[in-house]
Amino acid sequence: MGELRLMKGNEAFAEACIRAGVDAYFGYPITPQSEVLEYLMSQKPYETTGMVVLQAESEVAAINMCYGAGGAGFLPVTSSSSPGISLKMEGVSYIAGAELPLIILNVVRGGPGLGDIQPAQSDYFQATKGGGHGDYRLYVLAPSSVQEMADFVLIAKEMAFKYRNPVMILSDGIIGQMMEKVELFDPIPRRTIQEVEKQAPWATTGKKANRERNIITSLDLDPLKQEQHVYHLRDKYSQMEREDVRFEEISTEDAEYLLVAYGSSARICQKAVDLAREEGIKLGLLRAITLFPFPSKRLAELSNQVKGMLAVEMSLGQMVEDVKLAVNCRVPVEHYGRTGGVIHSPVEVLEALKSKIIK
């Protein structure tokens, strides 16, 4: 059994980065995720694993530092909260275009604009549909516990290199700020520069005499070549959909109705399922763990079993569009959720299920 600690989600993420052998972290303070940088600086991993930790002058600089690091085959991490993530989006698009590894954590707060500093899930569109410009996708993981804030760093690391693509961990102010017991995985040593070069023969670590020069770019002025490049990216996204969809089901075996949720909202829905079952309503929950690729196939299957679905998210309704696409009008799909930093209760969820779906 790994080391047990009581930690905030943000701290667990930071500790997991050190333990996962991440090469560099670049960030800029913003509530509710500043503990990531604060924790890293308090641990001084640059003295132990050699991990670079730097407070950048802005989110823009931080994401471009990540581009530089990823381009040399290293694994960089950055984190922020909604407004800061918006600032990073040009860089994220470049990193996706240049096919570089990256882990990016968004501890979502209410918005738009400066919004507030309370938890929200209103950055789903930005995370899963682009956010930055151009035809690209992120691999998006949604943790729903402090434990997953730590564990998903390992999945993110694997996916970032498997696909040479940025991975976003879409968290929120609840998961980032709350303290829970977490079992930490054992430290994995950072790669040596030789190992980096072996794993990433495309990396710009200096042109050796025995190979062609390596170039990191997202530019191709020839539209036919650019199109080929984008098709190549599309093939990676299709592969994600085939091989790396993640989700969890709770009480779905006999379910007549289904809640669909992710992150902290899924925790709330778990309680709503219990309440419903106490009343004799056969309610189940599908928790999406990857938001892209989305568990559409499983939802399509479940739409042959249940009478209706309620997408529960702390937003005006964003993920609900993906649920509707998956279900393709076979059963009614509605959205419920508070937004702007307000958190819905399990009772509110159950009431919404009754009024919108069961009727």
Next chain:
Amino acid sequence: MDFKDIIKPENLVYRRSSLLTDKPFSYCPGCGHGTIHRLIMEVVEELGIQEITVGIAPVGCSVLAYEFMNMDMQQAAHGRAPALATALKRLMPDKYIFTYQGDGDLAAIGTAETIHACNRGENIIIFFVNNGIYGMTGGQMAPTTLPGMPASTCPFGRDVNIMGNPLKITELVAQLPGVHFATRQSVHTPRNVRRAKKAIQMAFEVQKNKKGTSFVEFVSNCNSGWKLSPVAANEWMEQHMFPFYPLGDIKVDGNLVTK
């Protein structure tokens, strides 16, 4: 001497640096970018550091620098090269890292990255090509455009009351303790080319000794953007650019040069 003697190695007086690829430059005839590329590659070749050098060229006319420089290169978003360089140098402290940026890139959209990389004293070289205009996008006003100088977005000349004053960013960053070496050069005559090369050598020396940031500005021409012939552009540069952007060292060995 017949042809066979002339091509003997001992008679060789000049050759293209082996670190320039065979690809013809995409720069306009007469443009300074090509000469500056050549000088940097010559210095890297002479120092024998190709295997441990990484260059970064952001958006601008030189965005395709990686097509011409035969070394590992990264292409950066507009203005962000110093951020990339920061990461590369910190992760690989024993490698040589340089950026190659235009004036719009470095002194407008990327001002924050420029100043903060310099202020942290990142052990990198920033090569800064100041042609007083946005070349790549077709000759718009740059932060360095001279007062009264026309550009496509100030067709009647830069009116400093409306458009602000040109930014002498090299003098500005030279004030920062992190900057060890700051200089302003040009490559429009053989004499200036030789001086510019010495400045480039000095910058690599500073990086080797881990002394801090080197900031090497080249006042250069953009004959296309300025709408002048190459020869007239160089004359115009001497008459107008140099009085405003005087050539010479600005900070050497960590000390401001007093004139």
